[in-house]
Amino acid sequence: MPDAALLAIDWGTTSARAYRVAANGDILDSRSAPLGISQVAQARFAEALASLLGDWRDAPVPRIACGMIGSRQGWIEAPYNDCPAPLADLAAGVVHTPDRELAIVPGVRARDANGMPVVMRGEETQILGGVDDREERVLLALPGTHSKWALVESGRIVQFVTFMTGEVWHVLITHTILGRLAAAPPAGAAPGAGFERGLTRGLGAGSILHDAFSARSLALMNELAPEEVSDWLSGLLIGREVRSARVWAHRHGYDGARVRLIGDEALVARYTDAMTRDGISVIPVASNAAARGLWRIARSAGLVAGRH
Numbered sequence: 406m407p408d409a410a411l412l413a414i415d416w417g418t419t420s421a422r423a424y425r426v427a428a429n430g431d432i433l434d435s436r437s438a439p440l441g442i443s444q445v446a447q448a449r450f451a452e453a454l455a456s457l458l459g460d461w462r463d464a465p466v467p468r469i470a471c472g473m474i475g476s477r478q479g480w481i482e483a484p485y486n487d488c489p490a491p492l493a494d495l496a497a498g499v500v501h502t503p504d505r506e507l508a509i510v511p512g513v514r515a516r517d518a519n520g521m522p523v524v525m526r527g528e529e530t531q532i533l534g535g536v537d538d539r540e541e542r543v544l545l546a547l548p549g550t551h552s553k554w555a556l557v558e559s560g561r562i563v564q565f566v567t568f569m570t571g572e573v574w575h576v577l578i579t580h581t582i583l584g585r586l587a588a589a590p591p592a593g594a595a596p597g598a599g600f601e602r603g604l605t606r607g608l609g610a611g612s613i614l615h616d617a618f619s620a621r622s623l624a625l626m627n628e629l630a631p632e633e634v635s636d637w638l639s640g641l642l643i644g645r646e647v648r649s650a651r652v653w654a655h656r657h658g659y660d661g662a663r664v665r666l667i668g669d670e671a672l673v674a675r676y677t678d679a680m681t682r683d684g685i686s687v688i689p690v691a692s693n694a695a696a697r698g699l700w701r702i703a704r705s706a707g708l709v710a711g712r713h
Contacts, residue, residue, distance in 0.1 A: 407433065410426060410466055410710070411708070412424070413468075414474075415527060422435060422695075423458055424693065425464075440453045442479050450480040451502075469509070473527065475509040480502050483498070484500075485514035485524060487513075488565070495513075498510075499702070508703070510530055530694075531694040533560070546668075548570070548668045554568070554650045554654070556659060568649070583617065583620045587620075587635050590636060599640070601640065604679055607646075613645055619637075620634050640679075648683070651683065651685070661685065662684070664687055667694050669692070670692065
């Protein structure tokens with residue numbers, strides 16, 4: 406196996422994943438741990454990094470990270486770059502921890518049509534790992550706790566939008582009356598009829614505050630089994646996100662007929678179902694997009710030499 410030229414780390418709120426990356430960008434190995442910034446006591450990030458890297462930590466190669474490790478609650482705050490945000494600007498904005506243990510990629514910010522700020526940390530790196538600078542126009546979706554949809558033109562992130570789909574689903578199931586009639590589906594079970602029914606409702610017109618209550622009323626009328634409640638809500642929220650995101654894309658001159666999808670395999674499967682139902686052609690991206698993006702940024706920043 407060739408030697409690593411870079412240690413790349415996708416460091417989020419709940420977990421962190423490290424990659425050994427070769428000089429040509431190939432992923433040699435990866436490892437993860439529940440060491441996200443919310444899990445690190447007393448801001449002991451240097452110790453958390455050493456734990457994550459384990460026997461990799463003595464390798465004499467550069468280290469670069471993206472994600473919430475660069476937030477105000479992280480190791481050191483990396484500034485936000487304004488849209489349009491090309492790779493070169495992100496590379497130029499990389500900051501280092503006080504003892505230079507780690508280089509950290511800045512986030513990206515923009516304003517929506519109403520002047521409200523929108524921000525991302527980590528997704529910008531996944532995006533740059535999932536596009537080619539020669540592509541003129543790409544619409545990407547990154548499902549998750551806070552799903553992002555982004556417009557990229559010739560390698561520049563020009564605009565994006567956030568949907569709190571994953572977090573809202575979790576809150577509704579665990580902290581509202583909607584979850585009281587819900588039972589956990591069998592472990593490892595694929596989304597079933599409940600998800601498909603919720604998806605149909607979500608892709609249609611309506612008010613999410615009204616429609617969400619149907620998770621309870623359908624269960625009370627014995628029209629939705631307890632183990633289907635969480636999936637029904639998941640389908641509703643994902644469907645409504647896809648519908649809203651397509652309207653958003655249209656406003657920015659994109660037809661929304663083709664979407665590049667980056668994310669966790671199980672979530673990608675749900676979003677692929679939703680998008681296919683809505684007539685969208687889905688192009689999946691390998692799950693190591695963050696590592697690929699970190700390698701590209703590290704090269705542009707002069708942290709590591711390599712070839713495309």
